[in-house]
Amino acid sequence: DNVSLLTHEMKSPLAAIRGAGEILHDEISDPSLTRFTDNVIHESQRLSDLLDRLLAMAKLEKLESLPARKSRVTISALVEDWQSSRYSLLAEKHLEVSVNDGVLQAEAETLKLALFNLLDNALRFANAETTLTVQVEGDSLTVENIGPAIPDYALDRVTERFYSLPAPGHDKSSGLGLTMVAEIASLHGGSLILTNTNNGVRATLTIPQN
Incomplete structure (x- = not known):
């Protein structure tokens, strides 16, 4: 339950970080700075993917059995x-x-x-x-x-x-x-x-x- 709660709470700020990175990427023309915005976007997506997997894992671990209907x-x-x-x-x-x-x-x-x-x-x-x-x-x-x-x-x-x-x-x-x-x-x-x-x-x- 704590993992699920924490994961949900982290998704919104991560989405905001990624959105800010994408806006900055469009505004910056200096290649030496663009690589930093690229890294912000890339790493925030990696974290978002990890949170999705943690949520899926937490959901599975709460199941004691699957529905009888297959x-x-x-x-x-x-x-x-x-x-x-x-x-x-x-x-x-x-x-x-x-x-x-x-x-x-x-x-x-x-x-x-x-x-x-x-x-x-x-x-x-x-x-x-x-x-x-x-x-x-x-x-x-x-x-x-x-x-x-x-x-x-x-x-x-x-x-x-x-x-x-x-x-x-x-x-x-x-x-x-x-x-x-x-x-x-x-x-x-x-x-x-x-x-x-x-x-x-x-x-x-x-x-x-x-």
């Missing part, structure tokens, strides 16, 4: 939504996305949150000009990328809260994405497992189908 969720439709919202990031790295036809019986909103976080993580570490692969088979959903492997020392820690690995060309992440996915898997009575492949990483989200 939905048949078409995974390809969720992937399409994610692609639309991450278009510029995908284009920047020239990434393709491959997804098979598959349906999972799950609580729709939390499954969407889990899949979006898995895809964001895969995109973050994917090599340029490669393909992200999403597959549904039985009660398992896998997201796979081509990129650096997870170091052995980190394999058992990547789902810990605030634990994150550096990704080339990216800011340090919040370390909450995979934690939320693991929490969602647990709420569904399932699991999240990350493994290294021959040329990348595979995340397997298992949700028992009733």
Whole structure:
């Protein structure tokens, strides 16, 4: 409750800081000063994204169980939504996305949150000009990328809260994405497992189908 309250209270001043930074950016022509306004805008957006993740995590942790009513969720439709919202990031790295036809019986909103976080993580570490692969088979959903492997020392820690690995060309992440996915898997009575492949990483989200 305290985390939720504090996070909500911080969002308004952060929005004001970002807005002021954007106004200053438009008014300043000196390149040596523009980089400071760019930094204000960039860092305030990073903080805003972190607050959104903290709110989502707090909401999940307050749930003792999911609603009894589950939905048949078409995974390809969720992937399409994610692609639309991450278009510029995908284009920047020239990434393709491959997804098979598959349906999972799950609580729709939390499954969407889990899949979006898995895809964001895969995109973050994917090599340029490669393909992200999403597959549904039985009660398992896998997201796979081509990129650096997870170091052995980190394999058992990547789902810990605030634990994150550096990704080339990216800011340090919040370390909450995979934690939320693991929490969602647990709420569904399932699991999240990350493994290294021959040329990348595979995340397997298992949700028992009733």
